[in-house]
Amino acid sequence: MNDIHIRAAIVGSTGYGGVELIRLLQSHPNVTVTSVISSSSAGAPIAEGYPHLTEIRTDLLDGIDAESIRSKADVVFLATPHGVSMKLAPEFLAAGLKVIDLSGDFRLKNVESYRTWYKHEPAPQTDVDRAVYGLCEVFGAEVADHPFISNPGCYATTASLALYPAVQAGWIDPDSIIIDAKSGVSGAGRGLSLGNHFSEINENFKAYKVNSHQHTPEIEQTLSRAAGRPVTLTFTPHLVPMTRGIMCTSYAALTGSFSSNADFVKLYREFYEGRPFVRIRPEGQLPATKEVWGSNYCDIGFSADPRTKRITIVSVTDNLVKGAAGQAIQNLNLSMGWDETLGLRFTPAYP
Numbered sequence: 001m002n003d004i005h006i007r008a009a010i011v012g013s014t015g016y017g018g019v020e021l022i023r024l025l026q027s028h029p030n031v032t033v034t035s036v037i038s039s040s041s042a043g044a045p046i047a048e049g050y051p052h053l054t055e056i057r058t059d060l061l062d063g064i065d066a067e068s069i070r071s072k073a074d075v076v077f078l079a080t081p082h083g084v085s086m087k088l089a090p091e092f093l094a095a096g097l098k099v100i101d102l103s104g105d106f107r108l109k110n111v112e113s114y115r116t117w118y119k120h121e122p123a124p125q126t127d128v129d130r131a132v133y134g135l136c137e138v139f140g141a142e143v144a145d146h147p148f149i150s151n152p153g154c155y156a157t158t159a160s161l162a163l164y165p166a167v168q169a170g171w172i173d174p175d176s177i178i179i180d181a182k183s184g185v186s187g188a189g190r191g192l193s194l195g196n197h198f199s200e201i202n203e204n205f206k207a208y209k210v211n212s213h214q215h216t217p218e219i220e221q222t223l224s225r226a227a228g229r230p231v232t233l234t235f236t237p238h239l240v241p242m243t244r245g246i247m248c249t250s251y252a253a254l255t256g257s258f259s260s261n262a263d264f265v266k267l268y269r270e271f272y273e274g275r276p277f278v279r280i281r282p283e284g285q286l287p288a289t290k291e292v293w294g295s296n297y298c299d300i301g302f303s304a305d306p307r308t309k310r311i312t313i314v315s316v317t318d319n320l321v322k323g324a325a326g327q328a329i330q331n332l333n334l335s336m337g338w339d340e341t342l343g344l345r346f347t348p349a350y351p
Contacts, residue, residue: 004336009035009069009097011088012079013061014049016186017102020325021077022046022057028329028343030336034072037062064088070095077328078102081189082214086123089148093130098147098335100328106131106150107218117214134331135222136340137275137298138164143334151331152222154323155181155215155237159248160222161278161298162315165271166264167226172252172311174223177233180249184242184289187319201241213237244320245289250313254304264302264311276341277322277330287316294318295348296326318348 008025012018013036025033036046042063047053062068066088069076075098078085086105093099108114109129111122122128131150132142135157143149152160159179166172188196195201195208216235223231258267261283272278279299281287287299295318303312317323326344333340 005030005032006074006336007032007034007072009033009037009062009073009076010079011037011064011076012081012084012102013046014038014041014190015079016190016320017324018077018079019050019053020320021079021328022053024321024325024329024343026056027346030338030342031332033057035059035062035069037064037069039064066091066095066097070097073097075100075332079325082118083120086127089123089131090127093148098332100134100149100151100331100335101131102151102324102328104153104214104218106148107133107152107156108221110217110221113217117212117217133222134327134334135160136327136330136334137161137272137278138222140334140340143331144337146335149331149335151324151328153215153218154187154246154317154319155183155213155235155248156218156222157323157327158246158298158315158317159215159219159235159250162248162250162300162313163219163223163252164226165268166252166311166313167223167231168271169258169267171255171258171264171267173255174227174229174231174233174252176251176253176310177223177231178251179219179233179235180238180251181235181246182238182240183246183319184240184244186243187246187323188239195239201239203241205238205240207236207238210236242289244293244318246317246319246323247289248315250315252311252313254309254311259304259306259309259311261302261304264304264313268300268302277344286314289316289318290350291348292316292318292322293348293350294321295346296322296330296344297348298322
């Protein structure tokens with residue numbers, strides 16, 4: 001199927017996730033972006049808001065019209081705020097488009113959980129049930145040939161990839177998990193907010209949404225599948241004064257004799273064998289955010305502590321790539337039956 005060429009539309013092209021999709025899809029051999037869409041900026045050139053696209057994209061931003069978009073595209077990426085995708089996705093699916101949603105509207109299978117954590121009325125259960133959860137390295141087989149994919153959140157991707165193999169193997173106690181997460185400012189989006197001003201962020205480091213971040217139930221949902229029972233955990237996100245990147249430092253109690261760094265390296269390398277975007281660090285090495293900057297990699301390292309009988313797992317991603325646009329393209333590749341690395345074969349930018 002590698003010779004199939006498809007057309008893509010991006011709704012929410014003026015947000016960070018949308019413009020990252022534009023950047024990445026420029027080099028995809030099987031995809032052409034034929035429509036960039038923004039309800040708030042329709043008619044304006046995309047390069048007006050993003051001058052780095054000058055002479056690269058000369059498009060005028062389209063408004064949202066399902067039939068018009070259907071005439072231009074085969075797949076639509078929804079890089080929209082929460083609450084918007086739930087209204088658009090059914091319309092695009094009815095028009096015959098494949099839909100990959102980067103918002104949180106269809107990630108949680110329990111609609112009451114969505115109402116509680118997102119403080120918003122959920123999509124109908126029937127629409128939620130239609131979407132598959134596209135954590136590529138874990139549920140990639142469910143994505144194949146599926147027309148409707150819910151792209152995981154950035155924190156959820158970084159934490160879930162770090163914890164899923166150990167939970168599934170029974171090597172850690174799921175009820176003991178604590179996730180200490182840090183993100184760059186781009187994760188908050190491009191909208192104006194006092195808390196994201198330079199003078200507020202620079203030389204500052206703060207926790208936010210403590211015990212109330214909407215990615216908490218998403219991580220719990222994924223790890224519950226790994227454990228075969230409900231999992232409850234503690235998740236605390238922090239904002240750090242950098243543009244891109246996520247680091248999750250996860251702590252959990254060990255449950256048995258598998259307690260060395262070598263054991264964990266072996267387990268994870270076997271679990272992620274053949275999945276090119278998860279890199280397991282050798283014993284004694286822990287990853288840093290700059291080592292995945294601008295790439296679709298998730299790097300994972302371990303430090304087992306026989307004194308406390310706990311494991312510390314450090315995982316890093318670029319929140320705009322593996323945590324958003326890159327994984328969305330990876331999901332497209334899997335759903336089309338293509339090599340999952342198409343359009344994503346590039347090394348991290350360093351330093």
